[in-house]
Amino acid sequence: MKISDVKPNRRSREFSVRAGGRTYLFPYVKLRLQPTQENPVARVYPDPELGCEAFTYALASGEEDTIHMDAVREVNLDPEYLEELLLHRLATAAERGLAESGLGKRQVARILGTSPAQIYRLFDRNSPSKSLGQLLTLLRLANKSVDVTITDSAEPPVSL
Numbered sequence: 312m313k314i315s316d317v318k319p320n321r322r323s324r325e326f327s328v329r330a331g332g333r334t335y336l337f338p339y340v341k342l343r344l345q346p347t348q349e350n351p352v353a354r355v356y357p358d359p360e361l362g363c364e365a366f367t368y369a370l371a372s373g374e375e376d377t378i379h380m381d382a383v384r385e386v387n388l389d390p391e392y393l394e395e396l397l398l399h400r401l402a403t404a405a406e407r408g409l410a411e412s413g414l415g416k417r418q419v420a421r422i423l424g425t426s427p428a429q430i431y432r433l434f435d436r437n438s439p440s441k442s443l444g445q446l447l448t449l450l451r452l453a454n455k456s457v458d459v460t461i462t463d464s465a466e467p468p469v470s471l
Contacts, residue, residue: 314357317366401446408453
């Protein structure tokens, strides 16, 4: 997701990040280099060297840091990002599980009655055409089970 604009807000101590037609807020408290009254944000911009998928900010002291849009989306609990992250984790676990099982991707395609191209798409990191159901089927075929755990939000997120 490309960042079109980013602005600091000294009063609310956060960056306002415009991307994908939405505005996200990123609090200073989440930064590695936090601005202070004595060392405020001197400049901030979508970083063209990173394809505008991140923004770089510089403090008055000259210190700089860069924040990727994925971090902004994660802090904002962007549902699309959280779904992408879950699908990525499941695809990675399915790929590992199938490698451990000794089944080839062509064998898996035959067993599932689909094309090898569809199986390869499921493991393609850049392909959005995968579903939770498809990945759960692959995991089951690899003798893996998936448990869903719901916890209080104060606890860290569950990793697969």
